[in-house]
Amino acid sequence: MNNDDKACNQDWLNLLFRLMNRTELSQLVVFVTVAQTGSFRAAADRLGIAPSAVSHAISMLEEHLGLRLLARTTRSTRPTEEGSRLLTRVAGPLAEIEVGFAEVTEAAGSPSGPLRITMPLHAVSELIMRRLPEFSTRYPAIELDIRASDILENIIESGCDAGIRLGESLEADMIAVRAGSPQRGLIVGAPAYFAKHPAPTHPRDLAAHNCIRRRFESGRIYRWELEHDGHAISVEVKGNLLLPQQELIQHAARDGLGLAFLFEETVSSDIRAGRLVVVMEEWCPFFDGFHIYYPSRRQMRPALRAFIDFFRYRT
Structure with a gap:
């Protein structure tokens, strides 16, 4: 890391310390959720709060920082350049905090809580739906949130726990588990x-x-x-x-x-x-089939581990 990178990191650390001293952690959680979902209403639904509470939290956060974090239009809400930089720095740590709470909670019982997975629609119909009744019966406390999209999402920035994609489409730094047979x-x-x-x-x-x-x-x-x-x-x-x-x-x-x-x-x-x-x-040759992919084995939530073990491909 060069001196410029170190200075940049220190600037953001100082910003986070200012944030933690002057605002509630919940406001930062609200910002990350809005950035990931793309709308105040969707963030409110995910967090279980009123849209007005989301708007108030974002306004207070932007006022404390003296920065505009979100660009709002009638059709979408996207992070500004400053908001994107903040999101890159804090989304990972907040996700690990969420994992830590989930692990403590789940350690006392069966896998539970929300589990967000992104995949193309074809994978939903061919891999998930036919086995979903059995999975739901075995793990009734897991709240499975399937995002059907052909766009290769950054699962960390989108707030997803894992994704399913064809093997040829996986990024090199992802851990992959085969979920289907070779296809053509x-x-x-x-x-x-x-x-x-x-x-x-x-x-x-x-x-x-x-x-x-x-x-x-x-x-x-x-x-x-x-x-x-x-x-x-x-x-x-x-x-x-x-x-x-x-x-x-x-x-x-x-x-x-x-x-x-x-x-x-x-x-x-x-x-x-x-x-x-x-x-x-x-x-028409065969090619690598679908894989479940995720960033790291470190601190894997029991709910994700249960999903991977259930849907992994077995010959």
């Missing part, structure tokens, strides 16, 4: 579609087909990732329909609206029933 995507189309169009046999043939494309929450349109004999390519397919979720794309493909690139486990029943036909299977 398949190119499929309905018999009615192939009655009017010849089946493609090579990626270059896709240019002549109407392909149903997927747009992620970030706005990015997915490029079909194919591979054959160790040769990997990313294909920017064309088509007159864009949809945001695999389930909707699957429905459109069954209706004969075009070719789709979908997880094999999602379309397996349609393939067996003859509602969808696989093409170019040799270009």
